[in-house]
Amino acid sequence: MFDGLKNKLDQFRDDVEETTTEKSATDEASSGDDAEPNVKQSDESVSHMPSEAANDTSEQTPDDNTHTSNSDVTTAESDISANTDGDPNIDTDSSSLASQEAAAVLDETAQSDNKPGRLKRAAAFATGKIVIEEEDLEEPLWQLEMALLESDVEMQVAEEILGTIRSKMLGETRAQVNTTAALVEEALSDALYEVISVGQYDFDSRVESADSPVTIVFTGVNGVGKTTSIAKLVQYLESRGLSVVMANGDTYRAGANEQIREHAKTLDTKLIAHEQGGDPAAVLYDAVEYAEANDIDVVLGDTAGRLHTSNDLMAQLEKIDRVVNPDMTLFVDEAVAGQDAVERAKQFNEAAEIDGTVLTKADADSNGGAAISIAYVTGKPILFLGVGQEYDDIERFDPKSMVNQLLGETESR
Numbered sequence: 013m014f015d016g017l018k019n020k021l022d023q024f025r026d027d028v029e030e031t032t033t034e035k036s037a038t039d040e041a042s043s044g045d046d047a048e049p050n051v052k053q054s055d056e057s058v059s060h061m062p063s064e065a066a067n068d069t070s071e072q073t074p075d076d077n078t079h080t081s082n083s084d085v086t087t088a089e090s091d092i093s094a095n096t097d098g099d100p101n102i103d104t105d106s107s108s109l110a111s112q113e114a115a116a117v118l119d120e121t122a123q124s125d126n127k128p129g130r131l132k133r134a135a136a137f138a139t140g141k142i143v144i145e146e147e148d149l150e151e152p153l154w155q156l157e158m159a160l161l162e163s164d165v166e167m168q169v170a171e172e173i174l175g176t177i178r179s180k181m182l183g184e185t186r187a188q189v190n191t192t193a194a195l196v197e198e199a200l201s202d203a204l205y206e207v208i209s210v211g212q213y214d215f216d217s218r219v220e221s222a223d224s225p226v227t228i229v230f231t232g233v234n235g236v237g238k239t240t241s242i243a244k245l246v247q248y249l250e251s252r253g254l255s256v257v258m259a260n261g262d263t264y265r266a267g268a269n270e271q272i273r274e275h276a277k278t279l280d281t282k283l284i285a286h287e288q289g290g291d292p293a294a295v296l297y298d299a300v301e302y303a304e305a306n307d308i309d310v311v312l313g314d315t316a317g318r319l320h321t322s323n324d325l326m327a328q329l330e331k332i333d334r335v336v337n338p339d340m341t342l343f344v345d346e347a348v349a350g351q352d353a354v355e356r357a358k359q360f361n362e363a364a365e366i367d368g369t370v371l372t373k374a375d376a377d378s379n380g381g382a383a384i385s386i387a388y389v390t391g392k393p394i395l396f397l398g399v400g401q402e403y404d405d406i407e408r409f410d411p412k413s414m415v416n417q418l419l420g421e422t423e424s425r
């Protein structure tokens with residue numbers, strides 16, 4: 013599931029690591045070339061002090077001096093003072109020694125330098141760290157954006173993800189490249205989680221705590237797996253001790269009654285159906301009455317596949333809303349439809365507000381764009397993933413485990 017996207021996310025992590033490794037190597041090389049008169053040579057790491065911090069003093073102006081209280085400078089100085097204040101916990105390894113040595117330089121440069129970014133970078137480098145800058149991320153982020161769009165992630169969602177990564181990584185100081193991986197992982201994980209988890213709620217407890225019968229109506233276009241998902245949910249709910257009645261509100265398509273009747277028979281669940289051409293709202297109404305009379309917990313109502321543009325069919329949905337006032341309307345679409353599924357989710361939600369999505373055929377989807385985008389564009393959560401054709405091939409959508417899965421090990425790593 014979503015292997016194509018997983019590989020692309022792996023690639024992004026590799027790209028950032030590669031860029032920061034190159035940068036670290038470049039910094040090291042350039043520091044070796046420039047012998048700084050300001051730098052005490054008593055510690056090897058101090059000789060790595062980049063020349064730019066010291067050289068920047070030549071760019072000072074009287075006004076520049078007024079900016080030296082900048083927080084970056086303060087950070088660099090306070091990092092250093094933490095190692096020089098006689099604290100018994102003082103870390104005496106070579107990097108803290110480097111910090112002390114760097115303090116001497118920074119004291120001088122901080123007096124006059126108006127480029128706190130450089131100071132921060134200088135201090136970070138002197139302590140064996142690197143600072144992630146815009147230019148380090150530019151290429152990997154561009155590549156990531158392309159990869160997300162190729163994977164059917166909606167443009168607005170891709171931009172949100174990139175924005176979060178950028179804000180979480182820029183200016184961050186991290187110990188050398190071996191932990192850049194952890195930084196990228198965290199930024200990527202947070203960025204994905206933020207868009208994927210939009211609107212999430214606990215479906216089970218919402219159903220369990222609502223007044224019975226809980227009526228759930230399923231909408232979506234033809235052939236995406238509405239009827240199959242309803243059948244899967246019958247089993248899902250019954251396995252949690254809830255009783256269910258199915259209602260066939262698809263009075264439009266020839267063969268719809270036979271199809272759902274097959275499922276009802278296999279699952280041994282009551283089905284309410286009318287003749288083809290009947291009024292779907294009347295079917296749902298009868299099902300709710302049946303549930304009330306028989307103390308049934310949940311009514312699951314199928315509807316005809318429709319486009320949000322089919323006015324008569326959308327009018328049917330409005331009538332169902334008026335007649336039975338469902339507790340939830342769930343939009344069903346297939347993950348393999350990618351951008352189309354995302355677009356339809358948006359349009360259905362605008363035409364007849366949804367409470368969540370069931371995303372089917374995730375087992376056949378390599379891209380993952382719909383899974384990542386639908387909650388963000390509708391503001392309503394993905395509640396279930398269909399992962400196969402059997403009744404138990406349905407999973408509660410869990411944003412955390414989805415992110416873990418997307419960032420987990422793949423065969424290519």
Ligand SMILES: Nc1nc2c(ncn2[C@@H]2O[C@H](COP(=O)(O)OP(=O)(O)OP(=O)(O)O)[C@@H](O)[C@H]2O)c(=O)[nH]1
Nearest residue numbers: 234235236237238239240317372373398399400401
């Ligand atoms: N691989 C896979 N196939 C699925 C999944 N869910 C449904 N299908 C298959 O998709 C096909 C269409 O499913 P239906 O349930 O008939 O779709 P529908 O939306 O009710 O179709 P209409 O009644 O025509 O609107 C069937 O062959 C299902 O077995 C899934 O999660 N994974």
